[in-house]
Amino acid sequence: xxxxxxxxxxxxxxxxxxxxxxxxxxxxxxxxxxxxxxxxxxxxxxxxxxxxxxxxxxxxxxxxxxxxxxxxxxxxxxxxxxxxxxxxxxxxxxxxxxxxxxxxxxxxxxxxxxxxxxxxxxxxxxxxxxxxxxxxxxxxxxxxxxxxxxxxxxxxxxxxxxxxxxxxxxxxxxxxxxxxxxxxxxxxxxxxxxxxxxxxxxxxxxxxxxxxxxxxxxxxxxxxxxxxxxxxxxxxxxxxxxxxxxxxxxxxxxxxxxxx
Amino acid sequence: xxxxxxxxxxxxxxxxxxxxxxxxxxxxxxxxxxxxxxxxxxxxxxxxxxxxxxxxxxxxxxxxxxxxxxxxxxxxxxxxxxxxxxxxxxxxxxxxxxxxxxxxxxxxxxxxxxxxxxxxxxxxxxxxxxxxx
Numbered sequence: 001x002x003x004x005x006x007x008x009x010x011x012x013x014x015x016x017x018x019x020x021x022x023x024x025x026x027x028x029x030x031x032x033x034x035x036x037x038x039x040x041x042x043x044x045x046x047x048x049x050x051x052x053x054x055x056x057x058x059x060x061x062x063x064x065x066x067x068x069x070x071x072x073x074x075x076x077x078x079x080x081x082x083x084x085x086x087x088x089x090x091x092x093x094x095x096x097x098x099x100x101x102x103x104x105x106x107x108x109x110x111x112x113x114x115x116x117x118x119x120x121x122x123x124x125x126x127x128x129x130x131x132x133x134x135x136x137x138x139x140x141x142x143x144x145x146x147x148x149x150x151x152x153x154x155x156x157x158x159x160x161x162x163x164x165x166x167x168x169x170x171x172x173x174x175x176x177x178x179x180x181x182x183x184x185x186x187x188x189x190x191x192x193x194x195x196x197x198x199x200x201x202x203x204x205x206x207x208x209x210x211x212x213x214x215x216x217x218x219x220x221x222x223x224x225x226x227x228x229x230x231x232x233x234x235x236x237x238x239x240x241x242x243x244x245x246x247x248x249x250x251x252x253x254x255x256x257x258x259x260x
Numbered sequence: 261x262x263x264x265x266x267x268x269x270x271x272x273x274x275x276x277x278x279x280x281x282x283x284x285x286x287x288x289x290x291x292x293x294x295x296x297x298x299x300x301x302x303x304x305x306x307x308x309x310x311x312x313x314x315x316x317x318x319x320x321x322x323x324x325x326x327x328x329x330x331x332x333x334x335x336x337x338x339x340x341x342x343x344x345x346x347x348x349x350x351x352x353x354x355x356x357x358x359x360x361x362x363x364x365x366x367x368x369x370x371x372x373x374x375x376x377x378x379x380x381x382x383x384x385x386x387x388x389x390x391x392x393x
Contacts, residue, residue: 034337035390038345046352053312053356104307171364242293 061169061176063183068166072159073189075115079122081155084208086118087128093121093256095249096130096228096236098216101144101164102137102171106225108244110165116246121253128232131161132212134224140169140176142209147181149205150196151188159188160196231256263389267332270343270385274332277325277378284318284371300367307365309357317357321375324350328382337393344390351383 080088095117099106114129121127133145144164151160163184169175178197185193199205219228219238229252230236241248261269287294287305294301304310310317324346331343354376361368 031337031390031393034341035344035387038341038390039348042345042348042352045349046356049312049349049353050356053309053317105303171366 061167061173061180063177063180066163066167066183066187069163069187069189072162072166075118076159076162079118079158081152081158083152084132084149084157085128085130086158087122088125089128090232091122091125091128092232093126093253094128094130094230094232094236095239095253096132096215098132098134098212098219098221098224098226098228099161100134100137100141100224101148101161102141102168102176103224104168104171105244107165107168109225110162113244113246113249114162117249117253120246120250126257127253131157132215133161133209134212134216135209136224138172140172140174143176143181143200145209146200146205147185147196149208150199150202151185151191151193153199153204154191154196156188156191156196159191160184163188229253229256263393266385266389270382270389271329271332273378273381273385274325274328277375277382278322278329280371280375280378281318281322281325284375285316285322288316288318294369294371296370298368298370298373300361300365301369301371303367304361304365304369304372307360307367309360309365317353320353321350325378328386340386340390340393343386347379347382347386350379354379 076086079086082089097106097109099109117127117129122129131148133141133148135142135145144161148157148161148164151157167180167184169180182193182197185191185196216226219226221238225244227239227241227249228236229239239249239252284294284305288310294305296302305318312320328343328346328350331339331346333339334342357372358376361372
């Protein structure tokens with residue numbers, strides 16, 4: 001091969017190599033753009049999912065939108081209350097609920113189980129339920145518990161706690177301020193909420209909270225809601241519940257009623 | 261690692277994801293408690309964050325894993341990009357759910373953590389596959 005044709009051959013090979021490199025680099029750039037676009041779309045989707053997920057949880061904890069007052073009033077109307085107890089003093093079975101008003105599971109019990117128990121057993125004079133308010137989640141828990149107990153001085157503890165659950169906000173967000181607590185109180189017929197608010201700091205309420213905490217400790221409870229059940233006036237035993245549904249409570253109550 | 265071997269590894273991890281998310285979907289609709297050694301599964305499953313617009317997040321996860329598996333059937337760059345995009349969405353949402361478990365719900369669900377780990381693996385594998393192609 002002559003030197004001239006060799007030079008031509010080399011030049012062509014170089015051109016081909018450059019072309020190949022250019023194509024490779026174009027392809028790489030194109031892929032990086034595609035990946036960037038994919039990442040951008042994915043991030044937008046994630047942000048949208050997060051916004052939808054967190055947006056739906058702003059319900060509750062809003063003092064301007066107290067809901068459920070009529071339902072709670074209807075559920076408890078005519079049922080006797082004495083302090084922390086709901087139901088007739090002569091009811092043969094007593095259920096003790098240890099609850100934190102901020103706790104979502106306690107709300108689940110309040111929404112899904114309590115109305116059935118009231119309808120089927122408390123109204124029939126067979127069951128008495130005692131609320132022992134615990135305050136381990138945070139300051140909102142204590143404020144809510146104090147206001148509930150203060151409402152209990154007027155025979156309205158259960159109206160207050162049930163309406164609180166209906167409007168429960170997100171845990172540890174400080175929603176249970178004076179405005180929220182008094183809005184709940186305002187929505188309860190027959191409750192002097194100003195008087196209740198003024199009584200929140202009473203020594204008797206502090207004593208009741210300490211008593212509830214001590215009882216929970218004695219029973220070895222470290223989560224809410226926890227329950228004890230037994231024949232009224234006799235020692236209660238812890239009630240183990242795997243799911244917050246009426247059937248689990250009914251079974252134990254029926255057993256105790258049957259054994260009488 | 262060849263592209264086809266990498267694809268098979270991704271398929272294996274996504275299948276594990278289908279099993280985990282499928283179990284949680286089953287538990288959700290059967291109304292039973294998941295087997296749990298961390299003690300917080302039921303609390304997480306019953307929390308207000310367990311559903312998104314009425315759809316269980318476990319079902320969203322199941323759909324995500326199946327979609328990642330499906331992306332492996334799409335040939336070329338398009339399939340790789342779809343897989344990478346889906347894995348990034350899954351990873352991002354899993355990270356958010358893990359944050360909720362730790363700081364909002366205050367309970368840990370082993371199945372959710374397992375799914376988050378699988379999604380993280382899928383993110384690494386699908387992006388590796390997409391970048392090096």
